[in-house]
Amino acid sequence: MAHNFIQGETYRxxxxxxxxxxxxxxxxxxxxxxxxxxxxxxxxxxxxxTLKEHNDGHLLEIETKYFHLYYDGGEFASSNLxxxxxxxxxxxxxxxxxxxDEDGNLGGTFATLDHADGEIAVDTGIMSRNGYAYxxxxxxxxxxxxxxxxxxxxxVDGYFFAYGREYREALADFYKLSGKTxxxxxxxxxxxxxxxxxxxxxEYLKLMDDFDKERxxxxxxxxxxxxxxxxxxxxxxxxxxxGYSWDRNLFxxxxxxxxxxxxxxRHVTINTHPAGGIRAFEDSYPAVAKYLGLDIEHEESAxxxxxxxxxxKAYFEKVHHPLEKQGIDFWWMDxxxxxxxxxxxxxxxxxxxxxHYLDNAQSHDGEGLILSRYxxxxxxxxxxxxxxxxxxxxxxxxFQPYFTSMATNIGYTWWSHDIGGHMKxxxxxxxxLRWIQxxxxxxxxxxxxxxxxxxxxxxxxFREDVRQYMDNYLRLRGKLIxxxxxxxxxxxxxxxxxxxxxxxxxxxxxxxxLYKNQYMFGSQLMVAPITTPQNKISNTxxxxxxxxxxxxxxxxxxxxYQGDEIDNQPLASSTILVGQYKSGATTIKMSRxxxxxxxxxxxxxxxxxxxxxxxxxxxxxxxxxxxxxxNANNTYTMYEHVGHAIAKTDIAIIDGHFKTxxxxxxxxxxxxRQYRFKGHAFTxxxxxxxxxxxxxxxxxxxxxxxxxxxxxxxxxxxQLQGAEIAYEEKREILKKIDNPQVTPMKLATYAQTLQDxxxxxxxxxxxxxxxxxx
Numbered sequence: 001m002a003h004n005f006i007q008g009e010t011y012r013x014x015x016x017x018x019x020x021x022x023x024x025x026x027x028x029x030x031x032x033x034x035x036x037x038x039x040x041x042x043x044x045x046x047x048x049x050t051l052k053e054h055n056d057g058h059l060l061e062i063e064t065k066y067f068h069l070y071y072d073g074g075e076f077a078s079s080n081l082x083x084x085x086x087x088x089x090x091x092x093x094x095x096x097x098x099x100x101d102e103d104g105n106l107g108g109t110f111a112t113l114d115h116a117d118g119e120i121a122v123d124t125g126i127m128s129r130n131g132y133a134y135x136x137x138x139x140x141x142x143x144x145x146x147x148x149x150x151x152x153x154x155x156v157d158g159y160f161f162a163y164g165r166e167y168r169e170a171l172a173d174f175y176k177l178s179g180k181t182x183x184x185x186x187x188x189x190x191x192x193x194x195x196x197x198x199x200x201x202x203e204y205l206k207l208m209d210d211f212d213k214e215r216x217x218x219x220x221x222x223x224x225x226x227x228x229x230x231x232x233x234x235x236x237x238x239x240x241x242x243g244y245s246w247d248r249n250l251f252x253x254x255x256x257x258x259x260x261x262x263x264x265x266r267h268v269t270i271n272t273h274p275a276g277g278i279r280a281f282e283d284s285y286p287a288v289a290k291y292l293g294l295d296i297e298h299e300e301s302a303x304x305x306x307x308x309x310x311x312x313k314a315y316f317e318k319v320h321h322p323l324e325k326q327g328i329d330f331w332w333m334d335x336x337x338x339x340x341x342x343x344x345x346x347x348x349x350x351x352x353x354x355x356h357y358l359d360n361a362q363s364h365d366g367e368g369l370i371l372s373r374y375x376x377x378x379x380x381x382x383x384x385x386x387x388x389x390x391x392x393x394x395x396x397x398x399f400q401p402y403f404t405s406m407a408t409n410i411g412y413t414w415w416s417h418d419i420g421g422h423m424k425x426x427x428x429x430x431x432x433l434r435w436i437q438x439x440x441x442x443x444x445x446x447x448x449x450x451x452x453x454x455x456x457x458x459x460x461x462f463r464e465d466v467r468q469y470m471d472n473y474l475r476l477r478g479k480l481i482x483x484x485x486x487x488x489x490x491x492x493x494x495x496x497x498x499x500x501x502x503x504x505x506x507x508x509x510x511x512x513x514l515y516k517n518q519y520m521f522g523s524q525l526m527v528a529p530i531t532t533p534q535n536k537i538s539n540t541x542x543x544x545x546x547x548x549x550x551x552x553x554x555x556x557x558x559x560x561y562q563g564d565e566i567d568n569q570p571l572a573s574s575t576i577l578v579g580q581y582k583s584g585a586t587t588i589k590m591s592r593x594x595x596x597x598x599x600x601x602x603x604x605x606x607x608x609x610x611x612x613x614x615x616x617x618x619x620x621x622x623x624x625x626x627x628x629x630x631n632a633n634n635t636y637t638m639y640e641h642v643g644h645a646i647a648k649t650d651i652a653i654i655d656g657h658f659k660t661x662x663x664x665x666x667x668x669x670x671x672x673r674q675y676r677f678k679g680h681a682f683t684x685x686x687x688x689x690x691x692x693x694x695x696x697x698x699x700x701x702x703x704x705x706x707x708x709x710x711x712x713x714x715x716x717x718x719q720l721q722g723a724e725i726a727y728e729e730k731r732e733i734l735k736k737i738d739n740p741q742v743t744p745m746k747l748a749t750y751a752q753t754l755q756d757x758x759x760x761x762x763x764x765x766x767x768x769x770x771x772x773x774x
Contacts, residue, residue: 003046004016004046004047006051006060006062007031008059009029010025010026010027010029010075011024011025011026011071011076012024012026012031013062013069013071014042015047015049015062015064016042016044016047016159016173016177017044017047017173018047018048018049018064018065018066018067019064019066019067019161019162019163019164019169019170019173020044020159020160020161020162020163020173020177021062021067021069021083021159021160021162022042022157022158022159022160023076023081023098023156023157023158023159023160024154024156024157025075025076025154025155025156026152026153026154026155026156027075027155028153030152030153030154031152031154032142032151032152032154032157034142034143034144034151035142035143035144036137036140036141036142036143036151036378037137037140037141037143037148037346037350037376037377037378038135038137038140038177038178038376038377038378039137039140039177039178039378040177040178040179040378040381041176041177041179042177044173044176047064048064048065049062049063049064050062050063050064057072058070058071058072059071059072059073065086066085066086066162066163066164067083067084067085067086067132067160067162068083068084068086069081069082069083069160070082070083070084075155076098076099076155076156077098077099078097078098078099078100080098081097081098082095082096082097082098083095083096083132083160083162085130085131085132085162085164086162087130087131087132087162087164087165089104089129089130089131089164089165090103090104090130094130094131094132096132096134096160101124102124102128102130102132102133102134103128103130104128104129104130104131105124105125105127105128105133106125106127106128106129106406106409106501106503106513107122107123107124107125107406107409108122108123108124108125108126108377108406108407108409108410108412109122109123109125109374109403109406109407109409109410109412109415110122110123110374110403111373111374111375111376112373112374112387112388113387113388113389113390113396113399113400113403113417114388114389114390115388115389115391116388116390116391116396116399117391117393117395117396118393118395118396118398118399119395119398119399119402120399122403122406123410125406125409125410126161126163126170126171126174126409126410127163127167127170127171127409129165129503129513131162131163131164131165132160132161132162132163133160133161134158134159134160134161135158135159135161135377136157136158137157137158137159138154138155138156138157138158140376140378141346141350146354146358147309148307148346148350148351148354150344159177161173161174165503165507165508166507167409167501167503167504167507168495168496168504171408171409171411171495171496171497172495174410174411175380175411175495178377178378178380178381178411179378179380179381180381180492180495181380181381181383181411181413181414181491181492182361182367182368182381182383182492183367183488183489183491183492183641184369184383184384184414184488185267185364185367185369186481186485186488186617186618186641186642187219187220187267187617187618188219188220188267188369188384188444189219189444189481189484189485189488189617190217190218190219190220190445190477190478190481190617191216191217191218191219191220191445191447191474191477191478192218192219192220192221192222192416192444192445192446192447193207193208193211193218193220193221193222193447194222194224194418194446194447194448195222195224195447195448195449195450195451195456195457196224196225196226196422196448196449196450196451197224197226197449197450197451197456198226198250198451199223199226199250200250200251201250201251201252201253201254201256201257204221204223204257205257205260205261207458208221208261208264208266210458210460212264212614214459214460214471215471215475215613215614216459216471216474216475216613217474217475217477217478217613217614217617218266219265219266219267219478219617220266220267220268220269220446221261221266221267221268221269222268222269222270222271222332222446222448223268223269223270223271224270224271225241225243225271225272225273225334226247226250227246227247227250227251227270227271228240228243228244228245228246228247229243229245229246229247229281230243230247231247231249232247232249233281234281237279237280237281238276239276241273241275241276242272242273242274242275242276242277242279242304243272243276243282244272244278244282244283244284244319244320244323245281245282245283245284246283254326255326255327258326258327258328259327261327262327265616265617265618267329267330268327268328268329269328269329269330269331269332269371270323270328270331270332271332271334272331272332272333272334273334273335274304274315274333274335274352275304275335275348276304277301277302277303277304277305278301278302278304278314278315278319279299279301279302280296280299280300280301282319284318284319284322287314287318288302288314288318288319289302291310291313291314291318292310292311292314302314304348306348306351306352306355307345307346307351312355316355316359320359321363324363329364329369330360330368330369330370330371331356331360331370331371332370332371332372332386333352333353333356333370333371333372333373334372334373334386335348335349335352335372335373347375347376349372349373349375350375350376352372353370353372353375353379353382354382356370356372356382357369357370357381357382365643365644366644367643367644368382369383369384370382370383370384371384371385371386371416372384372385372386373385373386373387373388374387374412377410377411379412380410380411380412380413380414383414384414384415384416384443384444385407385412385414385415385416386416387403387415387416387417387418388418389418389422389423390417390418390421390422390423391421391422391423391424391425392420392421392422392423392424392425392426392428392431392449392455393421393424393425393431394431394531394532394533396421397421397431397434397435397438397531398517398531398532400417400438400442400531401438401442401516401517401518401519401527401529401531402516402517403415404417404442404443404499404519405499405500405501405516405519406501408497408499408500408501408504409501413443413491413497413498413499414443414444415442415443415444416443416444416446417439417442417444417446418446418448418449419435419436419438419439419442419445419446419447419448419457420432420435420436420439420447420448420449420457421435421448421449422448422449422450423450425455427454429462429463429466430466430533430534430541430594431533432457432462432466432470433462433466433469433470433594434529434530434531434541434597436457436470436473436474437469437473437529437530437596437597438529438531438597439477440473440474440476440477440480441521441525441527441529441597441599442499443498443499445474445477459471459474465594466594469594469595469596472595474613475613476613477613478610478613478614478615478617479609479610479611479613479625480607480609481609481610481615481617482608482609482610482621482624482638482640483522483524483607483608483609483638484498484522485639485640485641486522486608486637486638486639486640487522487523488639489639489640489641489646490523490639493639496523498521498522499519499520499521500519500520501516501519501520502515502518502519502520502526502546502548504520505520505548506548509546509548509564511546511548511587512546514546515528515544515545515546517529517531517543518545518546521599523636524601524602524605524606524607524636525555525599525600525601525605525607526548526552526599526600526601526602527597527598527599527600528543528544528545528590528597528598528599528600529543529597530542530543530592530597530598531543534594535756535757535758536724537723537724537725537756537758537759538591538719538722538723538724538725538756538758538759538762539593539722539723539724540591540592540593540719540722540723540758540762541591541592541593541594541597542589542590542591542592542758542761543589543590543592543597543598544587544588544589544590545587545588545589545590545598545600546586546587547561547562547563547564547586547587547588547600548563548564549563549564549565550563550564550602550603551563551602551603551630551772552600552601552602552603553600553601553602553603553605553629553630553680553681554598554599554600555599555600555601555607555627555629555680556595556596556599557596557711557715558629558680558681558707558711559708559711559712559715559769560603560630560681560708560769560772560773561586561588561600561768561769561772562586562768562771562772563586564586565586588764588765588768589761589764589765590761590765591719591758591761591762591765593718593719593722601629601630602629603629603630603631603632604628604629604630604631604632604633604634604653605628605629605630605634606626606627606628606634606635606636606651606653607626607627607629608624608625608626608627608636608638608651609624609625609627610623610624610625611623611624611625611676618642620640620642620647620668620669620670621670622670622672622673622674623673623674623675623676624638624649624673624674624675624676625676625678626651626675626676626677626678627678627680628653628677628678628679628680628682629680629681630680630681630682631679631681631682631702631703631704633653633654633655634652634653635650635651635652635653635654636650636651637649637650637651638651640668640669641668642666642668645665645666645668646666647662647663647664647665647666647668647669648662648663648664649661649662649663649669649675650663651675656684656699656700656701656702657697657698657699658677658684658690658692658697658698658699658700659692659696659697660675660692660694660695660696660697661695662694662695672693673693673694674691674692674693675691675692675693675696676689676690676691677689677690677691677692679702681704681705681707681708681711682702682703682704682705683702683703683705684700684701684702685700685701686701686703708769708772708773709769709770709773712766712769712770713737713738713766715766716737716762716763716765716766717734719762720733720734720762723759725756725759733754733759733763736750736763737763737766744767744768744770744771745767745771747763747766747767747770748763748764748767748768750763751763751764751767
């Protein structure tokens with residue numbers, strides 16, 4: 001590694017890979033070699049490069065296969081340091097000048113969506129359409145023995161990424177540089193119930209019981225800040241926003257309350273706003289005061305200061321650990337007090353995330369968890385992220401899918417949003433439903449609302465059809481746990497996020513960058529949530545969807561759609577119908593009733609689920625349903641974990657040969673494990689199901705069920721049934737689609753004569769499906 005350094009009196013360049021270089025400038029010639037808030041590792045191995053010194057007027061040149069750096073000496077500036085990335089993604093050149101913003105950056109994330117009503121600006125990430133990006137680490141603190149400490153003073157310390165459009169490779173090396181994303185506890189992948197509301201102990205337990213009766217799994221019970229005293233604290237103590245003592249008026253028996261939740265197999269987190277420190281009215285105050293030597297007689301408080309090691313020890317051991325022994329699994333730290341006033345100290349939010357995660361991991365055999373706000377690059381090491389108090393508006397919902405997928409560009413893959421929104425807004429059954437539908441296909445599905453008595457997200461507070469749709473999606477989240485846990489483990493082992501922007505899979509397709517709310521959900525599914533209100537005439541929601549090369553199946557209807565004929569085909573102008581057909585690329589406006597959103601699987605996709613959504617989430621199920629969407633060869637590896645033990649099952653379907661191979665060195669998989677394959681739109685030996693036991697294989701006859709046109713027809717009829725148009729107009733549309741003389745192209749042309757755009761979209765979608773099977 002030593003020869004990867006090019007160092008002068010005041011500068012140092014470190015080649016980590018042939019695409020990643022560290023740039024340092026220090027006037028005193030001292031450089032930082034310790035870990036920092038961002039960087040955990042700089043040992044990547046040898047790099048092939050060429051060094052030229054005093055060539056063509058440059059002090060030095062460093063060249064690898066992917067970039068060429070020029071440095072003329074002196075304090076780094078755009079006039080003396082620049083890098084040419086060896087890509088041809090721009091018209092003129094791919095040159096980055098030090099200190100200047102790089103064009104084409106695809107964004108990263110931002111600290112909070114507090115009070116955001118729609119799109120906001122985000123910080124940059126490490127991915128760029130132009131092939132290069134710069135990440136600054138100059139201001140971060142060093143970390144030594146898991147303690148933050150002031151770093152060596154450097155004027156510049158940053159990292160230049162030149163990965164072209166190899167986005168997954170860039171992310172993998174970012175994680176190698178900054179640390180892996182930990183594996184989340186399995187329970188965190190289920191449904192969460194959260195609400196800022198003054199529940200009593202009995203009310204909360206009844207609520208959980210009501211969810212069980214509804215057969216909707218709630219795996220994480222969140223108790224917002226009113227678990228602690230807020231109304232009976234003497235005014236001399238000031239604000240009660242911070243608190244650590246149970247409100248006995250609401251929770252007369254905290255131990256019994258938490259024990260009952262544990263009996264129901266729920267995990268519990270409670271909210272804390274720690275800025276107020278530990279004051280004399282707290283139950284834990286005597287122990288804290290004794291340990292810290294406070295003046296108890298004069299009610300001397302313990303100010304919040306995690307930089308103070310002695311306070312930190314009291315904070316965890318005297319305050320948090322006793323509550324954890326009662327049954328608290330992890331903490332929701334809701335830091336709202338801004339940044340540090342003392343630049344010689346690390347930001348308080350970094351302290352909270354770092355030390356709380358380490359403490360929780362120590363208490364749970366290394367499997368830590370927190371819920372807290374994003375503190376900056378490197379925060380992925382402390383999952384999960386709380387995105388703040390969002391407005392209950394369509395604009396908020398419409399931004400969340402894009403915001404979430406962008407965050408992967410800075411390695412932050414486990415955002416938890418207020419699903420359904422937190423504040424303001426008005427009663428809107430469609431918005432509430434669409435938000436839950438998106439939430440089920442987001443990293444963390446945490447339903448949330450404010451203390452307004454009318455803003456709760458309980459499904460039974462909505463009309464019956466919406467209630468059923470909400471229930472179905474929340475149950476689906478429970479069924480998806482094997483797929484979600486696989487993605488969870490893959491993020492840690494193989495650096496691939498659960499939610500990825502489309503351009504990770506299709507980097508050279510222009511559509512990947514245009515369809516911002518469309519994303520990959522794990523390796524097998526593609527999601528296009530509906531985030532705008534439905535049409536008032538057709539009573540359907542629509543979303544523009546790009547279909548990449550190949551065939552794609554809607555997982556709810558089993559309808560098959562033809563994607564692009566050619567992979568990596570650039571976007572061209574419309575040649576036939578605006579918003580429907582593109583030259584060389586396939587885009588479609590998909591229409592859906594309230595029942596569903598478009599969730600598409602490439603033909604042959606393999607998605608493991610549990611049979612019973614009420615299955616105890618901490619226990620690996622005996623039976624796994626293997627949903628196979630369409631008849632095509634495919635392989636998939638399902639990962640499962642219990643604590644640190646990981647098992648994997650390789651699943652292969654090749655020309656009618658179904659095979660499972662279980663690799664379970666720690667014996668965590670049930671001995672009687674069954675894999676029940678469920679064919680979608682095809683049969684195996686005249687059945688839609690096939691059962692394998694453990695490591696097993698069978699060769700079967702596979703046949704398409706040839707019901708695609710019938711499914712598409714039924715979808716259109718269902719949509720027409722709810723449309724508020726004349727019955728005769730509905731009849732006329734039905735006649736057209738059933739007329740064998742009307743070709744798909746003629747049907748699409750006929751659709752343009754319909755007055756309402758949503759009706760046009762419905763018929764054109766049917767025509768496109770028909771064309772696939774014509």
